[in-house]
Amino acid sequence: MSEWWRGGVIYQVYPRSFQDSNGDGIGDLSGIINRLDYIASLGVDCIWLSPFAKSPQADMGYDVSDYTAVDPLFGSMEDFDSLIASAHARGLKIIIDQVVSHTSDQHPWFHESSVSRDNARADWYVWADALPDGSPPNNWLSVFGGSAWEWHTARKQYYLHNFLISQPDLNYHNPKVQDAILDVMRFWLDRGVDGFRLDTVNYYFHDAQLRSNPPLLRDEGEPLAINPYDMQSHKYSKSQPENIDWLRRVRNLLDEYPGAAVVGEVGDEEQGVELMAAYTSGTDLLQMCYSFDFLGKQFSATHFRSKLETMFKVGPNGWPCWSFSNHDVIRHVTRWAPHAVSRIDLAKQAITLLLTLRGSACIYQGEELGLPETDMLFDELTDPRGIRFWPEDKGRDGCRTPIPWEAHMPHGGFTTGKPWLPLKPTQAALSVEAQEADPDSVLSYYRQVLDWRRHHPALHEGQIEFFNTAEPILAFRRSDGNKDLVCVFNLSPDPREVRLSGVELVLEPASHGATLAAQTLTLDPNGCAVLPAPAGESGVIYKG
Template sequence: MREWWRDAVIYQVYPRSFQDDDGDGVGDLKGITRRLPHIASLGVDCIWLSPIFTSPQKDMGYDVSDYMDIDPLFGTLADFDALIARAHDLGLKVITDQVLSHTSDQHPWFKESRQSRDTPKADWYVWADPLPDGSPPTNWHSHFGGPAWEFDPGRGQYYLHNFLAAQPDLNYHNPDVVDAILETCKFWLDRGLDGFRLDTVNYFFHDQELRSNPPADAKPYVMATDLYGMQSNIYNKTRPENLGFLERLRKLTDQYDDIMMVGEVGEMGRRSIEIMGEYTAGTSRLHMAYSFAMLGPDFSVDHFRGCIEGFQQGAPDGHPKWSFSNHDVPRHVSRWAEHAVSEDDMARFACAMLMSFEGTIGIYQGEELGQTETDLTYDEITDPPALRYWPAVKGRDGCRTPMVWEHDAPNAGFSTGKPWLPVKAPQAARSVDVQEIANDSILHFYRQMIAFRKAQPALRDGKTTFIDLPEPILAFSRKSGAQSLTCVFNLSKEPQQVTLSGKAKIVGPHHAGIEDTVLTLPGNGYVFLEGEGVKLG
């Protein structure tokens, strides 16, 4: 039997911003549970909850201080159990964000570790002596700016943190750490969870020799600062030992039915595709992985084709997950605006293209509304990199603003209190209630496109073969059994024409037309053609 996750559509919920039911301005589990019918109505298969575990919230929950409890900000374990039960009643699987590479500096493990060099947990984190001149042990950078090392005067040593200084990295070279982490994962599987989204999955191990990184070979990609990308980060992440831990984790999940793990590969470009392939190869590692390859500014035939073909070649037995937006990057409708006829045109085009890709699909809350990036002022932001480097770094808050439910309700129905991030008019205008009553809305288009994907064997499990056409036309065929679909997309704002031969019938949602032997695609046009022998030229 084919596993449920292989052609699934996964909906990411950012709990702080989905629905606030207790009026404190921050979303909660009861609010998510109340809104689950909306998610189910899209036709998706699974929800991914961003971090909900106990945390000081220095990095919005990605700094965990207790792996086996719910943060009171979001609710209780009973609320979590109720959410799982309701989701399962609606036919939805549930996975949670597991932030395993680092903890909060308020975690009891770290509090004990930093007391002295002689405690039982002294080497549960990555500690190292200063260099003779007092400088950090290596040249490694933090993603959030500055060195990846923080000096602790109590121990007289530095500790490693790939992100905030309040997020010390665990020492996975210590087998006791691995055992403890696996126990925390088992806790949630025993409560009925359907799997994990593994944050920064290639960061678990570091180079024990503490070698400094060489300079980057290529132009750096700016994530939070430009310094991190200026190095070839070969010693602080993606170490070979990562694979052994993933295999231990897979053995645990294989003890349960229908569990799925998806790993976030913290890397850009073609290298990220290679890592995705390596981490999903065979049946003893991750079930699937995704990277930032499609979450950046690149928008070209060469880029999208290169990502997919790169994965096909690098991991013929692996499995990818593709997304255009999440909580870490600007929303794609805004990110790709220069290529769009209009925001709505880009929203529909991106949905059609994403739903045609082979593998598992991820969508981010509000994406089904064609939501745009929120423009925030300095006094409104909360994201640590933006607070530190504004205005050069705008941060991630613009994609994290609250979900909009009712256009004329306070805060668009998200909360009766003051929201942790503001709800602004351009975002409120795209509310769920407005789109429900408009038959041509982006919301209805997402439902149609997801239903179309699920109804076509070729889109569910068909193999992809690309068709050689020049920019800006992306074209490929998907074949499964007796069905053959040709998918064609115009990545530009200008109309394009393609010569067509063979018997072809337009099926499903489309923004294109055929006259005689000419296929005409308006700006941001797309079409699905059914039939054998279809040729484009």
């Protein structure tokens, strides 16, 4: 079976906010089924479903209490089976979130583990004695603020939680834990899923000696972090070498199911692309990984180029899955707004860039509408991170608000009830209905570029070579040994000119805000151009 994932395009669905079918204000599996034709019309290859497993919802489903049950909020197992069948009938693959670095504290495994120090699952979680003065065993911090250790009175020990107190970390140093998680994955593979997105893939193992983390070295004058977690170098609390052997076990399981694939989420600001390379190199580890390197505010030619070159230098055989937005970060048309004049131009440039980089691509729901971040009020928040760090960090609710389907319908057609997060006028005005009627809309452009990309093998597996252009011009060649494509991007809010050589003077449909006169390419603010070229003969020189 072909490696569909290599160069494939994945569409992330956040079920809570996609489509509600029963009027309770929360999106569900039946709602997704009702919108499958829309997803198929985009031209993507696969759907990634964010968590829908049974959960107390303290972290919106990323705190699982039963790995093999559908939470009633989202429907039933019959609904899930119907979703799989309906997606496959449309040629869409389905991968699902596996949040297995930690569980909910309501999971039966944790209930049993926490009762005593000598039960059958006593060491399924990370337990440690207090120091002589009663303090935690080391200085590790939680992503959501405060110590990563919580005292448990029954065991008279601390347990590790890298996230919420109610999300205790599993102990992957115990082979029985690994076996149990593989059984969970097998359950869903047998159910027909095409693979997984592994949440926090570098958090599975901790330093067995529980050594304290060193401080993170920062440039002089750099402002203090909002969250103390960002003041540590997480040398011992995550990204441990033992992770590699565990990922091999995951791949061994996947190989039993032809065509199944995994994309891992690497949460490590210090070595994101390096771990992406390490976790995907060769044929016995994960197929794909993504990091947060393109999910921040940095928007420069140097940044994009350096991350791709590092990725393929460290892991020539590794494979990235790039994304610019997801459920954890501010939407990119808002994040990168200082580098643009028009949100629409920025959105169109971004998808052309994403789909021409070497690797696979992931599109987050609503990105194809050019949705900006929703401006949230404090009393509208549900995200524990936003509530904890308000107002400097407003959390993740702003990128999770409902999809606007029909502008003339209450709540944009998302629900007949009260939505769990508000759909505000700025987002409602960008409805699918309105954009489908506009050939110049962001949605129309996404469909055009996704269709165009399917017909260019160089963009699926071809090599990438960067031209030595100065800021703000990013330019590279994609090649597969036949015909090259030269891709040029103006990453600025000002027009620029670029001199070309060895290209065909014709703009591919993935171009926007670009004009050609002889050998000079003029790019509007956030303009981009893709041009065909004979193999290895093209050149790009930034003219000014």
